[in-house]
Amino acid sequence: MTIYPVIMAGGSGTRFWPLSRRDRPKQLLPLAGSDPLLVDTVRRLAPLARIDRTYVVCGPVHAGAVRKLLPRLPKANLIVEPVPRNTAACVGLAAIHLRRRDPGAILAMLPADHHVAHPARLRAALQSAARVAAKGHIATIGLRPTRAETGYGYLQIGRPLAGMAPARKVDRFVEKPDARTAARYLAGRRHLWNGGMFVFRADVILEEIERSLPPMRRALERIARDLGTTRYPKTLKRVFPSCQSISIDHGVMERSRRIAVVPADPGWSDLGSFATLPEVRRPDRVGNVIEGEAIVLDGRDNVVLARKGRPVALIGLREVIVVDAGDAILVCPRDRAQDVRKVVEELKRRGREELT
Amino acid sequence: MTIYPVIMAGGSGTRFWPLSRRDRPKQLLPLAGSDPLLVDTVRRLAPLARIDRTYVVCGPVHAGAVRKLLPRLPKANLIVEPVPRNTAACVGLAAIHLRRRDPGAILAMLPADHHVAHPARLRAALQSAARVAAKGHIATIGLRPTRAETGYGYLQIGRPLAGMAPARKVDRFVEKPDARTAARYLAGRRHLWNGGMFVFRADVILEEIERSLPPMRRALERIARDLGTTRYPKTLKRVFPSCQSISIDHGVMERSRRIAVVPADPGWSDLGSFATLPEVRRPDRVGNVIEGEAIVLDGRDNVVLARKGRPVALIGLREVIVVDAGDAILVCPRDRAQDVRKVVEELKRRGREELT
Numbered sequence A, B: 001m002t003i004y005p006v007i008m009a010g011g012s013g014t015r016f017w018p019l020s021r022r023d024r025p026k027q028l029l030p031l032a033g034s035d036p037l038l039v040d041t042v043r044r045l046a047p048l049a050r051i052d053r054t055y056v057v058c059g060p061v062h063a064g065a066v067r068k069l070l071p072r073l074p075k076a077n078l079i080v081e082p083v084p085r086n087t088a089a090c091v092g093l094a095a096i097h098l099r100r101r102d103p104g105a106i107l108a109m110l111p112a113d114h115h116v117a118h119p120a121r122l123r124a125a126l127q128s129a130a131r132v133a134a135k136g137h138i139a140t141i142g143l144r145p146t147r148a149e150t151g152y153g154y155l156q157i158g159r160p161l162a163g164m165a166p167a168r169k170v171d172r173f174v175e176k177p178d179a180r181t182a183a184r185y186l187a188g189r190r191h192l193w194n195g196g197m198f199v200f201r202a203d204v205i206l207e208e209i210e211r212s213l214p215p216m217r218r219a220l221e222r223i224a225r226d227l228g229t230t231r232y233p234k235t236l237k238r239v240f241p242s243c244q245s246i247s248i249d250h251g252v253m254e255r256s257r258r259i260a261v262v263p264a265d266p267g268w269s270d271l272g273s274f275a276t277l278p279e280v281r282r283p284d285r286v287g288n289v290i291e292g293e294a295i296v297l298d299g300r301d302n303v304v305l306a307r308k309g310r311p312v313a314l315i316g317l318r319e320v321i322v323v324d325a326g327d328a329i330l331v332c333p334r335d336r337a338q339d340v341r342k343v344v345e346e347l348k349r350r351g352r353e354e355l356t
Helices: A037-045 A060-069 A086-101 A119-134 A179-188 A202-212 A214-225 A232-242 A274-280 A334-349 B037-045 B060-069 B086-101 B119-134 B179-188 B202-212 B214-225 B232-242 B274-280 B334-349
Strands: A003-008 A055-058 A078-080 A106-111 A138-143 A154-160 A168-174 A191-201 A259-264 A289-291 A294-297 A303-305 A312-315 A320-324 A329-333 B003-008 B055-058 B078-080 B106-111 B138-143 B154-160 B168-174 B191-201 B259-264 B289-291 B294-297 B303-305 B312-315 B320-324 B329-333
Touching: A003 A037, A003 A086, A003 A119, A037 A060, A037 A106, A037 A119, A055 A060, A055 A086, A060 A078, A078 A086, A086 A106, A086 A202, A086 A214, A106 A119, A106 A202, A119 A138, A119 A191, A119 A259, A138 A154, A138 A202, A154 A259, A179 A191, A191 A202, A202 A214, A214 A232, A274 A303, A274 A320, A274 A334, A294 B334, A312 A320, A312 B334, A320 A334, A320 B329, A329 A334, A329 B320, A334 B294, A334 B312, B003 B037, B003 B086, B003 B119, B037 B060, B037 B106, B037 B119, B055 B060, B055 B086, B060 B078, B078 B086, B086 B106, B086 B202, B086 B214, B106 B119, B106 B202, B119 B138, B119 B191, B119 B259, B138 B154, B138 B202, B154 B259, B179 B191, B191 B202, B202 B214, B214 B232, B274 B303, B274 B320, B274 B334, B312 B320, B320 B334, B329 B334
Parallel strands: A003 A055, A003 A106, A055 A078, A138 A259, A289 A303, A294 A312, A303 A320, A312 B329, A329 B312, B003 B055, B003 B106, B055 B078, B138 B259, B289 B303, B294 B312, B303 B320
Antiparallel strands: A106 A191, A138 A191, A154 A168, A154 A191, A168 A259, A320 A329, B106 B191, B138 B191, B154 B168, B154 B191, B168 B259, B320 B329
16 A cells, blocks of 8 residues: 655645745745745655655646755656646546556645644544545545634535544535534534545546546546657647546545545644634734734734845734735735735736736 | 025934935925925925025935935025924024024024925915014914814914904914814814914024023024134034024923914925825825825725835725835824834834834
């Protein structure tokens, strides 16, 4: 039973503008500390799989940056999608690569841009998940909710899987709930957060893609035929764009009856926006998260990311985000952090693409 | 009767940090539009007095900048105070200079860093004031209140001055009132704002200084003895610092019985802080005052001063000030704009003098 971590680094994330840009997406930013999130993610998995068994999937624009950040990653382990086609096609593409290398390969698909406070706990859960996956299940990591979060999807847990504790069946995938439902989930203890981390055998996931998305399976097999040949890049470029753009959750998981879940409590955060930074960085004693030089007078619970040598002074503000990216500055309340993408849209409307 | 405008440009104003600095005080900043406030002030008075009758008083640090901004100002018309000693000494120093040039000189002392929307109205008031001053009064310009402002001092107006309409006696100088008192003043129509603009004969103000501040008068006369000689700079440097540091309002005006007032309505603002910019710059239709490139989504009544090429994005904020000075950034609510000086103090405490 061999685990192959496959790190999905295809996101273009606009929710961290002005730090994130088309050519510098969230996963390449050191949002949680001193290293880019992608590097943190690879390092976190190192005890589970050597770097030559670790794979990264990304787009062509970011391939160079990924290679630079991960110089020890073998060239063949960087899977470059010619166009973004959401996570179902990403998973499928990784599956045909790994199936060729190791017919019994167990893939641990993980987003490149999340944060985990206790990596050992995540690794233990992934190992449990791999044992479940070896038996033909698709195992997800279910994160124990610590608050009534409305920004995440949930997994409704079912009966235990015989002989595979702590794994259980998943009865249902639940979309982002409203606040009342989220509170009910938190109290009921039958729901876990869906963090988008899945463990499965390559052949199993391809069967499930076949069942739910037959045209995608056919496209993947056409690509698979040319794997390892000089024709591969051309075939990939021609065929991959025909894959339906759908998430693995919607396209496959929600329709599958082979889903299991391993509960875990690794201090996980999806780092969805600047508003989540206080979850992953230590705030000062009045709740301010500060990077660089800031002068915060009489203010609390702010997030201030200043540039070296250019201090930001804040007076009397609460729950405000201030980010200086060098060529653009953002100021917004924490509860509007999701709307940063609207700024990116507005910049495009104004013909300021170079800032997006 | 000859009017000599004397523009007091000695302020070091920290309330416009991060734009204002020790070597770039408020009066040298183009806060109201495209020109520095000092240049606006001189231009506003030009129809009243030629540039060779116009004087500027400033400190040694700013003399070079003032000369550059006002290349046509005669060298002798720039009076440089060796140390700042508040406005009473500034007025006295100007008075001994002007008395020597023209024993009947009428001085119009004006701050360099205020804004006037209707300069012709101010000039008319200054001319009325000069007629009153010629008779031996000290004439102030009293600004008709347009709101119950608690940030200004007030003048309580008394009986009309015979034959000198619209001038009246001043009964009392009133310190910054509380909100209730300010509302009463606004309703009662017997109080005007004290804008710190005074018109008087050189000999009259020196008599009043003699009456209220005898040691200052003696110091001034010691300096006056060496005026026009090579000894002047040395004497000034030795004697001027001995002058009491007190405002002309406190030190002289409030104790004088020769104060008259000419009411005026010139659209005056003292530009006391960033919060006052909407008074002097046209806000957009939702109340935002914007300089440079800004993206304001769903926000109103903000003041955003961005730098060329570095846009500031604001989401969902109201009455917030954002100023990018290139090497420092300020974010604060409009009602805390006065506290900007505390940031300057904090920077000094941190040994970051170069930013103050």
